Amino acid sequence: MKIATWNVNSLKVRQQHVIDWLETSGTDVLCLQELKLPDEKFPRTELAEKGYRSWFAGQKTYNGVGILVRDGLSVDESSIVRNIPGFEDPQQRVIAATIEGTRVISAYFPNGQAPGTDKFAYKLRWLAALHDWIASEMALHPKLALLGDYNIAPEDRDVHDPKAWEGQNLVSPEERAEFVRLIELGLVDAFRRFEQPEKLYSWWDYRMMAFRRNAGLRIDHILLSKALAEVCSSCDIDKVPRKWDQPSDHAPVVAQLG
Numbered sequence: 237m238k239i240a241t242w243n244v245n246s247l248k249v250r251q252q253h254v255i256d257w258l259e260t261s262g263t264d265v266l267c268l269q270e271l272k273l274p275d276e277k278f279p280r281t282e283l284a285e286k287g288y289r290s291w292f293a294g295q296k297t298y299n300g301v302g303i304l305v306r307d308g309l310s311v312d313e314s315s316i317v318r319n320i321p322g323f324e325d326p327q328q329r330v331i332a333a334t335i336e337g338t339r340v341i342s343a344y345f346p347n348g349q350a351p352g353t354d355k356f357a358y359k360l361r362w363l364a365a366l367h368d369w370i371a372s373e374m375a376l377h378p379k380l381a382l383l384g385d386y387n388i389a390p391e392d393r394d395v396h397d398p399k400a401w402e403g404q405n406l407v408s409p410e411e412r413a414e415f416v417r418l419i420e421l422g423l424v425d426a427f428r429r430f431e432q433p434e435k436l437y438s439w440w441d442y443r444m445m446a447f448r449r450n451a452g453l454r455i456d457h458i459l460l461s462k463a464l465a466e467v468c469s470s471c472d473i474d475k476v477p478r479k480w481d482q483p484s485d486h487a488p489v490v491a492q493l494g
Contacts, residue, residue, distance in 0.1 A: 237309070237336060237493045238262055241383035241456055242477075243269040243344070243439075243486035247300075250484055251279055254304075255286055257477055263490065264306045265335055267342030267383040268292075271300030278302070293318040293328040301331045301342045301384075311335050323365035330366075332373070338464065338493075339377035341370075343384035348405040356405060359387075363414040371421055380461040381493075382423065385439075385486065387455055390415045390425070394454035396437065406455060424465035426458040426491045427473070438473050439486050447478055458491045467494045 240263045244250040247268065258266065266288075271278070275294040283290050283304060289311065292302035305311055315334035319325055332341040343366070348359035374380050388411045392398040401407045419425065437452025446452065460468055471491040478487045 237264045237338070238490060239265045239267070239340065239381060239383065239458065239493060240488050240490040241267040241269070241342065241385070241458060242488040243385040243456060243484060245270045245484040245486065246272040247279070247302075248273050248277065249482065251282065253477055253480060253483070255282070257474075257488065258286060258288065258304070261474065261488070261490065264309060265340055266304040266488075267340065268302040268304065269300075269342065269344035269385045270298075271295070271302055272297055273300060291316055291331060291333055293331045295328040299328045299344055301328060301344050303331055303333050303335075303340060303342050305333070305335055309336050315339075320362075320365045320369050323362070323369075325362070329362070334377070337379060339373060339380040341373070341380070341382045341384075343382060343386075345385060345387045347387050348411065350405055351403070351408050351410070359405075360410060360414070363411070367414065367417050367421070370418065370423075374421060374423075374461060378461060378463045380423075381464055381491075382418070382457075382459040383489075384457070385455060386415065386457050388412065388415045388457075389453045389455050390457075393434070394437070396435065396451045396453065401453075406453060418459060422462055423459040424462060424468075426460050426465065426468050426471035427454070427489065429465060429468060430471060436473055438489055440478065442485055456486055456489045458489055460491070460493075464493055468492065469494070 438456035
């Protein structure tokens with residue numbers, strides 16, 4: 237099963253990009269973030285025509301997450317969860333489903349803005365709640381995959397210019413510590429399971445020709461439980477869609493399981 241995550245930065249704008257990429261990538265399960273549209277505007281019919289069923293938690297203008305599943309794969313309809321249970325939050329940031337016996341979670345982590353702000357404090361509360369929920373999910377689901385835009389670059393090698401980013405959100409010690417706490421639950425960073433070239437990133441600012449200069453960050457991740465990590469044969473960042481006309485500022489991250 238090939239699984240992927242992609243922050244599309246508006247599904248309305250990038251709908252054709254998603255369809256085109258699905259047709260060529262061979263992806264079975266695609267986790268989307270930043271849908272930026274309400275549920276009633278989600279292109280369920282158009283995606284179904286291309287052979288994918290959809291589950292989503294939309295929100296107008298901001299946030300929103302979804303999971304697309306290729307026809308033929310079994311999905312436990314009773315397993316769908318939207319948002320972190322017990323964490324009151326009007327922002328749509330999490331959706332989970334059990335697909336072919338694997339718990340798949342699509343998550344759009346808060347940006348946090350800047351350390352010391354209210355939004356940063358919200359991010360840390362959200363991360364703590366996510367950690368506790370993932371711990372309980374892993375106890376129920378030995379095969380678990382947490383995919384999404386984490387808005388965290390775990391290490392300096394995930395940042396094009398660590399000195400320039402020093403003291404900012406996405407790279408702060410507090411955020412990186414929360415990433416480590418997720419790893420310590422028994423999760424594995426699929427990308428780092430394999431030898432990777434240097435300076436591979438998943439996000440580039442639209443400004444200052446950042447993509448052309450490869451001035452990016454690796455903030456989109458696939459974390460796998462050990463049972464899935466053992467059967468993961470590859471994990472890559474697909475930069476091709478970032479070169480398309482009117483692209484998302486993120487590139488898909490793809491992992492092959494089995």
